[in-house]
Amino acid sequence: MTTAPDLSQLIKSYDVRGIVGETLTAEVATAIGSAFADAIVLPDGETTVAIGHDMRDSGPWLADAVAAGLALRGVDVVRIGLCSTDGLYHASGALDIPGVMITASHNPAAYNGMKLCRSRARAVGENSGLADVRALASQYLVDAPAAAGTPGSETTREMVGEYGAFLRGLVPLEGVRPLKVVVDAANAMAGYTVPAVLGTAAGLPELPLEIIPLYFELDGTFPNHEANPLETENLRDLQAAVKEHGADIGLAFDGDADRCFVVDERGEVVTPSAITCLVGLRETARELAEDPSAEPTVIHNLISSRAVREQLAEAGATPVRSRVGHSFIKAEMARLNAVFGGEHSAHFYFRDFFYADSGMLAAMHVLAALGSQDGPLSAMIAQHEPYTASGEINSTVDSVPDALARVKAAFVTADVYSDEFDGLTVEHWPAPGEGERWWFNVRPSNTEPLLRLNSEADGQELMERMRDQVLAVIREG
Incomplete structure (x- = not known):
């Protein structure tokens, strides 16, 4: 009996990512297409899937392979061709069908992959169907599934104009x-x-x-x-x-x-937290203008600047803290009917865009805000960057649990707030003038023996001091 291959390094927690011709082949892509049909599409009562791809040379033939796997199981395919990931999300939302985006996002040229979604761009991750896709795809590489009585058909549709008009x-x-x-x-x-x-x-x-x-x-x-x-x-x-x-x-x-x-x-990089503030405030104001009794909710991940929650709360929104990772934010967006969500990694999510992320829509919000007043962007954004952040700093450690335990022992005291919601967060943030104000989060990598530190303080010198103290404890082992 042939042993089913282990696809855990290809089909991960949020998406599919592998080296073309090695871990990601046409045979594997076809198996994933059939597995997507049987694990998600058909059980959801769907009959059609949208497929798009980015500019990588392998995109078209990988899309062909996924389409073949879907058609084998009787699922129809709408090929939208070259598109951005949010273009695929738009197609899924506008056509109300599941989707497959062939992309490796920012990975180097040797890679390609897939992002899967249910109808209306609902995320498919480890705990929402992707583990089932992985298990079935592995099985289908040993024993191909039987062909459906009627194979799926294929059509093409150009949607970039509709996508642009929608945005x-x-x-x-x-x-x-x-x-x-x-x-x-x-x-x-x-x-x-x-x-x-x-x-x-x-x-x-x-x-x-x-x-x-x-x-x-x-x-x-x-x-x-x-x-x-x-x-x-x-x-x-x-x-x-x-x-x-x-x-x-x-x-x-x-x-x-x-x-x-x-x-x-000036050529200075604007922090994604500042963009979360800017766009979150715009979306909050719009919702309150439409319905003064509304209670807008904005999601932010737990390593976003403290300014995000302060400014949104002051504007009448309810800021909700999420774990790091797009599947967590998308789930919270839908659960709470949040108007907007932002991550430190520059993923920005919109209720009006099917709770999905769109870099283009975020850019348009910034352009609209900048173009509606006369000052420069630096002046407009300064109010949203009141604190100083370290950025994410990775440390390789011998033992992640031991390093986390050292940090907890050194910094979790009676006069700080702490939680282990996603890694370890420690916060000392009294009222202005009543002491030093700082926080940090240390969380483990999902795939490597790394700890990721993010820290922020009310001032550059304090941030650097706290950053260095935490790093010293992390790395002392």
Whole structure:
């Protein structure tokens, strides 16, 4: 009897990610397509799945393989072709069908993968069906499933224009002042979606935006830099171009364009927490304007700046703290009917976008806010960055439990707040003038013997001191 292969390193907690031709082959993709049909699509009573892919060379044939696996089990397929991940989410939401996005997001060129969703872009993760897909796909690589009595059919549909029109309907930009905008697409999907949504490439009317493109040519080998704006070196070209052109703002998207980072007119990076504040306040104000009795909820992950919860609460919203990870935030968004959600990694989620994340929609909110007033972005955003953060710092440790225990013993005292909601959070934040104000979170990696530290304080010197003290304890083993 043949042993079923272990797909745990390919089909992970949130998505599928592997090396093309090695861990991710056409045979494996077909098995995943059939497993998705049998574990999720058909049990949900669905009959049709949307499939899109990013600019990687392997995207079209992997989409063919997934479509074949779905068709084998009698599921129809709508092929929407080249798209961003939020473009696939739009198709899933607008057509009310499940979806498969072929992408490896910001991973290097050798990789590809998949993001799966139920109808209306509902996330599929480890605890919401992905473990079942993994188990079935592994089985189907040994014993292929029987063909359905009637195989699924396949149609194609061009949706980028509908996607652009939908986003413009959520955040109108026609009336903003003229803005000069540098966009770094990293040779990835923003090179396709920005001209369609912010320009006229999909037949939409012209906006008062001068787009200065960097690396818009689609190339899944990423010849200029990785499509991962979370790494500061991948923002340097954008920062230089903003200053060179005297632009009002710079935008950087990741490989599948579901994340967006912002650079101000000075070339300084705006923190995703500040964007969470800005957009969260806009969405809160809009909901209260529509219904003064509303009680808007905004989700933020637990390593977002303290300013997020302070400013949202002051504006009348209920800020809700979530674990790190998009599947947790999406679940909380839907459970609480939250108007908006933001993560430190620059994933931004919108109730009006099927509770899904969209880098483009977040960018449009920032453009709308900037273009509705006369000041520079740096001045507009300063109020949302009152504290100093360390950024995420990784430490390799011999024993994650032992290192966490050392940190707990050293810092959890009677005069601090602490919890173990997601790793260990320790907070000392008295009223202004009543003592030092700082917090930190230490949480383990899901895949490596690492601890990730994020800290924030009311001042640079205090942040650096607390950061260094916690790191010393983490690394003393």
